[in-house]
Amino acid sequence: MSDYIIKNGFVFDPLTGIKGDKKDIGIKDGKIVEASEVKGGKTIDASGKTVMAGGVDIHTHCVGPKVNVGRLMRPEDKLFRSRTKVGNTRVEMGFSVPSTFATGYAYARMGYSFLNEAAMPPLHAPHVHEEIRDTPIVDIAAMPVMGNNWFQLEYLKNRELENNAAYTAWLLNATKGFGIKCVNPGGTEAWGWGMNCTTIHDPVPYFDITPAEIVKGQMETNELLGLPHCLHVHPNNLGNPGNYTTTLDTLKLAEGIKPNNKFGRDVVLHNTHLQFHAYDGTTWADFESGSQKVMDYVNKHDNISFDVGFVTLDETTTMTADGPFEFHLNRLNNLKWANTDVELETAAGIVPYVYDKNIKVCDIQWAIGLELALLAKDHMRCHLTTDHPNAGPFTRYPRVIKWLMSKKARDDLLHSFKWSEKVIAATQLESMDRELSLYEIAEMTRAGPAKCMGISNLYGSLKEGTNANIAIYDINPEKMPKDPELIEKAFSETAYTFKDGVMVVENGVVIATTPKYTVWTDVKVKENAIVERDIHEKFAKYYSVGLENYKVFDEHMHNPRAIEVDATN
Amino acid sequence: MSTVTLTAKGTHELYLEAYNVTPDAFAGKTADEIAALECHEGNRKGKLGEYFDIDGNGGDTAADTQIIVKGDCKKIKRIGQQMTAGEIIVESDCDMYTAGWMKGGKVTVKGNVDSFCGIGMAGGEFIVEGNAQNYLGSAYRGDWRGMTGGLIHVKGNAGNDVATFMRGGKIIIDGDAFLHVCTHGEGGTVVIKGNVESRVGGQMVKGDIYVYGQIKYMMPGFKYVDDVEAEAVEGEKLTFAHYIGDLGERHSKRKGEIIYGNIYLKK
Amino acid sequence: MPKVIKNVGCPYCGACCDDVEVTVSDDGKRVLEVKNVCAIGTQIFMHGGDHDGRIKLPRMRQPDGTMKDVSFKEAIDFTAKTLLKAKKPLMYGFGSTNCEGHAAAARVMERAGGCLDNCASICHGSSFLAIFDNGYPSCTLGEVKNRADVIVYWGSNPAHAHPRHMSRYAIFPRGFFTGKGHKSRTVIVIDPRFTDTGRVADYYLQVRQGHDYELFDAFRMVCHGHADDIPDVVANIPKETILEVAEVMKNARFCNFFYGMGLCHSDGRNHNIDIAISLTRDLNEFTKCTIMAMRGHYNITGPGAVWSWQFGFPYCLDLTKKTMVHMNPGETSSVDLAMRDEIDAFINIGTDAGAHFPIPAVQHLKKHPFITIDPSRNMASEISDLHVPVKICGVDDGGIVYRMDNVPIQYRKVVDAPAGVPSDEEFLDAVYERMVELEGEGFI
DSSP states (O other): OOOEEEEEEEEEEGGGTEEEEEEEEEEETTEEEOGGGOOSOEEEEOTTSEEEEOEEEEEEOOSSHHHHHHHHTOGGGTTTTSOOOOSSSOOOOOSSSOOHHHHHHHHHHTTEEEEEEEEEOGGGHHHHHHHHHTSOSSEEEEEEBOTTOHHHHHHHHTTOHHHHHHHHHHHHHHHTOOSOEEESTTHHHHHTTTOOOOSTTOOOTTTOOOHHHHHHHHHHHHHHHTOSSOEEEEOSSTTOTTTHHHHHHHHHTTTTOOOOOSSOOOOSEEEOSGGGGOEESSSSSSOEEOHHHHHHHHHHOTTEEEEOOOOOOSEEEEEESOHHHHHHHHHHHOOOEEEEEETTTEEEEEEEEEOOTTSHHHHHHHHHHHHHHHHOSOTTSEEOOOTTTTSSOGGGHHHHHHHHHOHHHHHHHHHHSTTHHHHHHHOSGGGOOOOOOHHHHHIIIIIHHHHHTTOTTTSSOOOTTSBOOEEEESOOGGGOOSSHHHHHHHHHSOSEEEETTEEEEETTEEOOOOOOOEEEEEEEEOOOHHHHHHHHHHHHHTOSSOHHHHSOOGGGSOSEEEEEEEEOO | OEEEEEEEOOOOSSOEEOTTOSHHHHTTOOHHHHHTSEEEETTEEEEHHHHEEEESOOOSSGGGEEEEEESOBTTEEOTTTTOOSSEEEEOSOBOTTTTTTOOSSEEEESSOBOSSTTTTOOSSEEEESSOBOSSTTOOOTTOSOOOOSOEEEESSOOOSOBTTTOOSSEEEESSOEEEEESTTOEEEEEEESSOEEEEETTTOOEEEEEESSOEEEOOTTOEEEEEEEEESSTTOEEEEEEEEEOTTSOOOEETTEEOOEEEEEEO | OOEEEEEEOOSSBTTOOOOEEEEEOTTSOOEEEEESOOHHHHHHHHHOSSSTTSOOSOEEEOTTSOEEEOOHHHHHHHHHHHHHHOSSEEEEEOTTSOHHHHHHHHHHHHHHTOEEEEGGGGTTHHHHHHHHHHEEEEEOHHHHHHHOSEEEEESOOHHHHSTTHIIIIISSOOOSSOTTGGGGOEEEEEOSSOOTTGGGOSEEEOOOTTOHHHHHHHHHHHHTTOGGGSOSEETTEEHHHHHHHHHHHHTOSEEEEEEOHHHHTSTTTHHHHHHHHHHHHHHTTTSEEEEEEOOOBTTSHHHHHHHHHHHSOSSOEEOTTSSSOEEOTTTSSHHHHHHTTOOSEEEEESSOHHHHSOHHHHHHHTTSOEEEEOSSOOHHHHTOSEEEOOOOBTTTBOEEEEOTTSOEEEEOOOSOOOTTOOOHHHHHHHHHHHHHHHHHTTOO
């Protein structure tokens, strides 16, 4: 392995507070070191370029069963829309739901090094780990979905937090999962009967618990265990006009709950793809932005964070564990619909969707995403995602960065819409002059997500001693380009990407792959006979798979990197 | 208009994929430059010149370019694929994807064509003097946007799955078709002058199908409403029994009226 | 002491029973006894292990037409050279291969620039076409067990093809919301033949062969408020029966369609599934309804999953361009490729194309190099130029397989294969390495 000195770059590293200073960075044995420690390494001339830590994606649907159904059911997503392979890589197929190889390479080209797969159905965990094996270069963690899990519904209904914590720890271990994901709490279980929960107080059929009780209980469970990441919530009532009230109700559940962890995490609740939850109006006809109302709350409460889920105005594929939402969406657009209800655990729906810039609603959604990021006061708590591939493919992150950094870029687009006057009336984007800085972009794309997930000692920083995951972009902060297209271009293909000290991308071309890791959380808890008995009982009676075959075998876990948590006290 | 004449040498052992045989690719090129254009025989990347004798230069634009293909093209795929303008005349049979995803111009095949011809067509004219196999003027797998415009005219018979997911344009078949016509149709017009076996208009949302001969098995979801006079093909005013459907499928409303798919069966 | 291994997955059908108990001999070479398995699964377990009946070396056809044992090294070399020489090789099969094998095969065929296809191509491939066009509202088998109170078997006969399907998942088990088992469920069987599955039905509809599509249309007309317009008889089923059964489906708490080859291989093929999916969707306006293909082999769902994540397509892959992948069943499907004589080398793996393909297709294939990779002798192996024996996945090799509902099941190795016999993955990886070597040496 070669050592390197990256010389004269403008360094942006929010976790160490470096704001664009010219600084040399050393790479030795795959780790970041003081530049002076590197003797005889190769020199990379980064003058006039921007240096950041490898990107960290806090919420992406990159691997797993529903992603794969999305690939399978959309051959047309590949037709004349795939990248032609160059060099000695594997073939890259697909636009909105790329193949595993395409996903790994494309993230590496954008300078990313860590992905958090946002929804792993526990029963399908071996599948998720197979796809992780086949996604090159980037390290991946996967969050098991638990917001509709029968064990949790029962424990939380009875307020048995310790039992819930013990079960959660067992499930993370069985699935080799990373943290607690909660999707449409209770609503997805209701979907087992074709129903839904659209407010946080709708009772879940049969289980007689409310979404509010689930979210609160899971937050408490998370802090009882002291997991690296906080509870990661996709609230009820996604995608409906007027849903900002449900969102505020959900966020308020975090009031009074304090973070408890040894990973430097300050928040207790992460609201994912907030854009889909910040809608005002009562119907699609009077649909308008609710971003101000949501951000007024978020800015004042520092124990919550969010990622945006920017709409990128592309033809894409929506996929979520929010089964009833996808059915509803399918009834709106009449395109093909896939669904998988997963016994005792969750569900998933998949529907292709065209965010057409000639449709007013799509444009308002686009504007809401940008407003959220421009209204945010603390970008360590506001993260860049497209809820890939729901609001757009992750390959559009550079385009989103362009819109955030250039008023001209977003205004040009806004004024080109067929219904631009109506869009302007329903949003405040046109009046917003703010242009985000490279430092804020670094907060949104690496430092913030890493801190929120409790992995900032491993990812998202250029601290000495961390793994040498580094992105070097061809953009000069002292001479920011007049043409916003150049911003998009710079973030699309790095000048260099380093992963664990190996140069994997040079001038936008993947030149090497490295061993990559599967990150999971290994929680030790006290023995709990009740939970053990409950697990045995549910598997004997209700699961269609044997308990011993449910737990991911060691040989199906690839390059594990365990984050140890001791919750025995 | 400049004419480029291609004569197939018959040097391919397997099927040849001649996706560059289009006025768009030939425009602005000399015969030698055309001979250097890429094609594929299995995994071997070759040049058009290895498989065709090429005579004549392309015009300045696609619209100014005419291509005449001689020799046996029975095992040549993708002629005219994605073309936007100009003209191609194939003097023999040719294989799959002829005129596939065509946007404009004109393709005439003097012989028969195989399956997936005129697939995803958006504009232009595609004339087949012989028969067409399956999936004529259909959609690519999974695409809900099938044929959206243009004209396909087959003078012989067509196989199964004509016009799946059709949304616009017109297909005329002088002979028979077999199973599935306009399945999932959402617009456009299909005229079949011969007979059809069954499943005409299944899952059809919108669009018009005219059948001059017999439909052996009518879909239960189509209901006779009235007799109408119509001109399915210019200059052929005829009386048809008018059916609406598929009553098992969703339909949209326009000005309070439900819009159905229509089958017109000649009386 | 014989050893008992529990929680073993069965390498027979797509129901992937994972509660098998296998007793193996002292030396770990033979299966002595199996429990919780149907008659067919039992036979497969008994074939595994190290015994006289196993083929232990590759067999290469000689100029005089006889087969001669050769080393694995020679077999690897022959396979690699065959692939590199071919302009359009095809590798087909994979019903009885683990997912690790499917991934290895994909890597080989991407490098070779060939076509890659699995048994779905002649089986549930038409279901894929319908999924492409219309989606797939489905669920896992445990959902059916715990919730479903109306079960429809349409063109499928689990009593023979998936022997434990009804008892483990669909009709008889007592689930969380279905505590009375069979008594809490209504069973509808729709099939032109009165099958053994039909015997457990509350409603049996003898649909006219080849006219399922029309019957679905009639059910959909009920959902869309056009019951009155249904003709008196559709596909041999009287209107009153259609209306009655439609009410049963609409009033279910949870309805599931299980369909088989009777539906996806009668006239119209993919369209029958397509309209079944439309009906499933329609019924979700009234209740909860899902649909599931009765996939045949225990891991025939696997290659569809693996290749979808690697390439975006489940089957019928054309990798000849090497820089991108094309898929279009009807063109790139194995039987069509063979019937049209589009390919110039063939590898049959974990299946028997010799028995399953039409004779003219096999005749075309036989004009070119023909290799079989399979633990056993079959019709394909006997006409091959090379037959490579491999481990039996699920008996002497473990690995991940996908059940008919796309749930991954981790299979266990229970006995040792004969020494030196590789798994599919090991053999294909060796072929890949040899291809890289040969290319480096300037072969071709």
